[in-house]
Amino acid sequence: MARLFKPRIFKAQAGKRPSSESTPSDLTIEDLSHDGRGVARHEGKTVFVAGALPGEKVQVAHYRRQKRFSECESRNISQLSADRVEPLCPHYEACGGCQLQHLSPEKQLYFKxxxxxxxxxxxxxxxxxxxxxxxxxxPYGYRSRVRLGVDAQQRLAFREQHSDKLVPIGECSVLQPSLAAVLPQLQAWLDSLPPKSGVSHIELVAGYELSGEVVTGVIIRHVKPLSDAFKQDVSAVTTPQGVFKCWFQSEKNGALQGLTGAIVDPRMYFELGEDSSLQKPIRLGFHPQDFTxxxxxxxxxxxxxxxxxxxxxxxxxxxxxxxxxxxxxxxxxxxxxxxxxxxxxxxxxxxxxxxxxxxxxxxxxxxxxxxxxxxxxxxxxxxxxxxxxxxxxxxxxxxxxxxxxxxxxxxxxxxxxxxxxxxxxxxxxxxxxxxxxxxxxxxxxxxxxxxxxxxxxxxx
Structure with a gap:
């Protein structure tokens, strides 16, 4: 008898507990949907199976049944795909940021x-x-900007799969190294704050100074006033290279503020050069919250x-x-x-x-x-x-x-x-x-x- 594989990943949608009804077992996954779920067929109905890959045989638990389709969790996998890989991130099971770390990068491209x-x-x-x-x-270490939530215990967090619930994270494998390196220091700063400090989000942005020096930019969103001492503490975060710059935002969609509370309009830069086959390099300036x-x-x-x-x-x-x-x-x-x-x-x-x-x-x-x-x-x-x-x-x-x-x-x-x-x-x-x-x-x-x-x- 084949050994059953219990996948580490994917929970049902928030508020959707697996049904107690009998569920089909040993479904064969035929395809991958646009959102990264396995696709199977059962009794004339399409079944979407989170965490399963084409070619796999899975046992499932339903958490939502519709007239034309069902949505399931993969409980056990008795036949593994050759394209399945071990997710690098320890938070992958719950974090909603990534959907395909269990699939080889080559096959990710193919299915897309x-x-x-x-x-x-x-x-x-x-x-x-x-x-x-x-x-x-x-496949990892590429992302140059990210927005993190801060949960009730003042821990850095991302949204859970299919939910508004925050999942604490200690690392993020898709972030550029300069951004990933400051996460522990930012968490230590959050730990130093009094309870219910009002810090709700933290944005990280990678870029350059006009001089070409590497910049790690951080925006602290807070709904209550922060003391000057706490602002000075977070501004003292260090990066492996270049400089660390910190701004504060006390109102949703409001202007950024510096350490003194004065409104600022900062710029960071990136360059398009030889990789773009340009006649000359183009340097582009952006506000840390601009789309890039x-x-x-x-x-x-x-x-x-x-x-x-x-x-x-x-x-x-x-x-x-x-x-x-x-x-x-x-x-x-x-x-x-x-x-x-x-x-x-x-x-x-x-x-x-x-x-x-x-x-x-x-x-x-x-x-x-x-x-x-x-x-x-x-x-x-x-x-x-x-x-x-x-x-x-x-x-x-x-x-x-x-x-x-x-x-x-x-x-x-x-x-x-x-x-x-x-x-x-x-x-x-x-x-x-x-x-x-x-x-x-x-x-x-x-x-x-x-x-x-x-x-x-x-x-x-």
């Missing part, structure tokens, strides 16, 4: 790509041209791929939609005649303008615009835009894609963080006269079910 292709081909019936090899980074790509290994490769696909020349006029601080806008300005970065968030426009001036790129312009308005189409016609980069949030860019029917855009690069909205928008673009000629998956978030997608659309 297969799920994307399935969405495009089966659900949206979009023909995919050339599929390039995925872009990936080190979390994977510093993948980001420059993503920028390089966009530039390669756009085939920019000195006659091209380009628009970069949802441009942020200029991650794509400014590299494109090195080759194009004019690049317009457009954002709906005013603070990002300000940051883009700062970065354009810092890098002396006079042919870059940043504008604030409602990207769900007819004004976008009018601007593109007025500026005679012939190439476009689109990097929307998770909701995608349905309205923008619908407007492309009346544009003069010849080549369009779409960067997506949500396969579902990307597949929908890809179908729209194909419907208004474009062909999806090249596709590439980027593993921006190893060990998680999240992925980035890049695609080139060419007008036919």
């Amino acid at each position: 790509q297969q799920n994307l292709l399935s969405l495009l081909k089966r659900q949206q019936e979009v023909d995919v041209g050339k599929v390039l090899e995925p872009i990936f980074s080190s 790509q979390v994977n510093a290994q993948v980001n420059p490769l993503m920028v390089r791929q966009a530039l390669t696909w756009l085939e920019l020349s000195s006659s091209d006029r380009v628009v970069d939609l949802f441009c942020g601080i200029g991650n794509f806008t400014l590299p494109m300005a090195l080759s194009a005649s004019k690049v317009i970065g457009i954002e709906g968030v005013e603070s990002m426009v300000v940051r883009g303008q700062e970065n354009g001036a810092q890098n002396d790129l006079q042919n870059s312009t940043f504008l604030a615009l409602d990207l769900n308005s007819q004004a976008l189409g009018a601007l593109m016609r007025r500026e005679k835009v012939n190439k476009l980069l689109l990097d929307p949030p998770r909701a995608g860019a349905k309205f923008v894609c619908e407007q492309m029917a009346e544009s003069e855009v010849e080549r369009l690069v779409y960067v997506s963080c949500n396969p579902a909205s990307f597949a929908r928008d890809a179908a729209i673009l194909v419907g208004v006269g474009y062909k999806l000629t090249e596709l590439r998956v980027l593993d921006m978030f190893p060990q998680t079910a999240h992925m980035e997608t890049m695609a080139l659309f060419v007008r036919v």
Whole structure:
């Protein structure tokens, strides 16, 4: 008789106890869902099994039954997948940050790509041209920013799987080493505070000074006043290299404050250089709470791929939609005649303008615009835009894609963080006269079910 394997990972959703009903045993897992759960079939119903991998035979316990599907925990695994690996993180069983540490990095990439292709081909019936090899980074130690909660016992914590419950953590294997190194010191500082101190969250951000010196930035969110002594104590945290900088935030979404309580507007930096195949390095400044790509290994490769696909020349006029601080806008300005970065968030426009001036790129312009308005189409016609980069949030860019029917855009690069909205928008673009000629998956978030997608659309 095969030895039963008890997986270390995955609890049922909060408030969903396993059913006392009889449950099917020895289900065979056939596939992996988009969120990293095993997929099996039983009595004509789809069964999602947390913690199981394709090819495994599992015994399960139900915690939610629906008309067309069931959701289960894997209790015992009698036949293990050859792709199963031991999770590196001791908190993986409960922490909701990662979903795929029990699957080899190579297979993580494979299943992410297969799920994307399935969405495009089966659900949206979009023909995919050339599929390039995925872009990936080190499977651990890649993440350059993180937001941690602080629980009632004043312990650093992440959210539990499928829950708002906080799980105390002592380490995090996906953080960049400079960030991971300060976790014990931050916990020691929290331990020194009086009970119910009011510290609710701590954000960590990796970056550089304008001089090039490494910076580990920390933002302390507190809902009660902190004494000057406690502020001085946390500011004394040391890092293995570079400098440690600490800011305080006493109101939700409020301005950052320095040690004295004065409002500050700090900047950190990162650089796009040789990895991006640029004519010269581009240095980008950002506020510690701005959106920036979390994977510093993948980001420059993503920028390089966009530039390669756009085939920019000195006659091209380009628009970069949802441009942020200029991650794509400014590299494109090195080759194009004019690049317009457009954002709906005013603070990002300000940051883009700062970065354009810092890098002396006079042919870059940043504008604030409602990207769900007819004004976008009018601007593109007025500026005679012939190439476009689109990097929307998770909701995608349905309205923008619908407007492309009346544009003069010849080549369009779409960067997506949500396969579902990307597949929908890809179908729209194909419907208004474009062909999806090249596709590439980027593993921006190893060990998680999240992925980035890049695609080139060419007008036919």
